[in-house]
Amino acid sequence: MGADDYLYGNVYQEEFSARIEAVLRRSGNDKQIVELNQLVWDKRLLELKYQQKVIPLAPKEFNIIGVLLQKPEKVFTNEELVLAVWGNKDKVDSKTLHSYIRNIRGKMRDAAYPVDLHLITVWGVGYRWHSLQDTTN
Template sequence: MWDESGFDLTYNGKSIPLTPREFALLGTMLKNPNYVFSREALLKSIWENNDQTDNRTIDSHIRNIRDKLRQSDYPVDHHLITVWGTGYKWNTGGNL
């Protein structure tokens, strides 16, 4: 459960601590399921001054989100998908 107003993410009753940027990244994808975001689009939506931020920063944050969700036993690999050469998406369907 992603609660934007309470800045809270839980799965099976366990709270999953995320940094503000990780929370915003995940929220952006959850609000737009199955939409493929480029790294550039994610940078523009999350970082105010993205001129000084490298696209690989997104990769690092995505890796952290995946690790934290795995630790809570959430099946993140079925949902947070890397679209090679493009970016990332949150998959809601059964097909990857």
């Protein structure tokens, strides 16, 4: 469960991120490509595509979507998302996260993606990706 390593003393951001990535690789939860709801999230190319068109996202926006797409239907608390993307909950407040989510929604709407059906706000808790069945039927 990731308890095979421990941290002591001062830990630097780069070291902490590397350790988290190593644990995710070993657990098999760090997917390189996710295809869901007509989206293709490709970590190798740092691209999110809808209908073969790239949706331009900032790196943090790309990482937020990646966290949500890798575990659809899971409700992520604001704190969990901040830890997963920034690595330190003290560096970022929930207003910053909400701003990123708003930007993601806007960019996906611009690409004609039905983001409001999928990127769900769980009020007072956080966010989840709702993986509906095919919405084109």
